[in-house]
Amino acid sequence: MTIQWYGHSCFKISxxxxxxxxxxxxxxFTDPFDRSIGLRPPQGRADVVMISHNxxxxxxxxxxxxxxxxxxxxxxxxxxxxxxxxxxSFHDKVQGEKFGLNTIFVIESEGIRFCHLGNLGTSLDKxxxxxxxxxxxLAVSAGEAEWLTAKDAKALVDQIxxxxxxxxxxxxxxxxxxxxxxxxxxKEIGLCPREKFPKLxxxxxxxxxxxxxxxxxxxxxx
Numbered sequence: 001m002t003i004q005w006y007g008h009s010c011f012k013i014s015x016x017x018x019x020x021x022x023x024x025x026x027x028x029f030t031d032p033f034d035r036s037i038g039l040r041p042p043q044g045r046a047d048v049v050m051i052s053h054n055x056x057x058x059x060x061x062x063x064x065x066x067x068x069x070x071x072x073x074x075x076x077x078x079x080x081x082x083x084x085x086x087x088x089s090f091h092d093k094v095q096g097e098k099f100g101l102n103t104i105f106v107i108e109s110e111g112i113r114f115c116h117l118g119n120l121g122t123s124l125d126k127x128x129x130x131x132x133x134x135x136x137x138l139a140v141s142a143g144e145a146e147w148l149t150a151k152d153a154k155a156l157v158d159q160i161x162x163x164x165x166x167x168x169x170x171x172x173x174x175x176x177x178x179x180x181x182x183x184x185x186x187k188e189i190g191l192c193p194r195e196k197f198p199k200l201x202x203x204x205x206x207x208x209x210x211x212x213x214x215x216x217x218x219x220x221x222x
C-alpha cells in the first residue's frame with residue numbers, strides 16, 4: 001500500500017488487493033478539496049473517492065479523472081477487492097448541530113487497515129470504537145480548530161491505538177483556512193519526526209513492530 005498526501009485531509013492510497021494479479025493498482029482518494037482553500041486540488045485517476053462531509057474543502061471529486069465510485073455515506077462497501085466501511089459520526093461536540101455529520105472511513109486491503117477520521121469532532125463511542133478496532137494506519141486532524149484541540153486529537157490516537165499516525169488537516173504554506181499547524185499536536189503526542197516523507201509505502205510485515213510511530217508527509221503538489 002502506497003500513501004501520498006495532497007495537503008489538508010486529502011490522501012491518495014494506491015493498493016493491490018489479493019486476486020488483482022499484476023493489474024493496475026486500485027486508487028482511492030480521500031476528501032479532495034477545491035481551489036478556494038489556497039492549495040492546488042489533487043489530480044489523477046481515481047477508482048474510489050471517499051467524502052467525509054459536504055464542505056468545499058473536503059468534497060470536490062470532479063477534480064479527479066476516470067469514473068470513480070464516490071462514497072459519501074456510512075455503510076459497507078466492496079470495490080475492486082477493497083473493503084471499505086463508512087461509520088457515522090459528528091463534526092462537533094453537539095451531535096452535529098453546529099457543523100453537521102461526518103463519516104469515518106476504514107479501508108481494508110493487503111491485510112492493512114487504514115482509517116481516515118475526516119473532521120471528527122468528538123471521541124469515539126463504544127460502537128464506533130468497535131468498528132475501527134485493529135486499525136494499523138490512522139489519519140487524524142492535527143491542526144487545532146473550533147471542534148478539535150490538539151489534546152482531543154491525541155485522545156483519539158490513544159483510543160484507537162494505531163501502529164502509524166498520519167497527521168492531516170493542519171496549517172501549511174498556502175492554506176487559507178484558519179486552523180493551527182501541527183506543532184501543538186506533536187508536542188502532545190511527543191513522537192513527531194523532523195523529517196517529512198514524500199510517500200509512505202507500507203507492507204503488512206512492516207506493521208509487526210509494536211511501537212507506534214508518527215509519520216509527517218510532504219505535500220505532493222508543493
